Amino acid sequence: MTSDYFRADAWHAGAVNFAYAGGMMLCAVILGKFSAIKSKFPVVHLGLLGMGTASLLCGLLPAEMLWPRRP
16 A cells, blocks of 8 residues: 555555554553553453544545655
């Protein structure tokens, strides 16, 4: 998707994958270290809602809002 839709190269695809994986790891560490969650089901549902919302917003944004196209 990164190379087809945004006309980006492999470096951009790697940066997107690295940022996604790093954010997931960071959030997992923060939730595991600093929260005392008794029931995990509401947290799982909230996470899925957040991922769905972010995916919807990224799909609706035009490509120029994320980074400019190359000529």
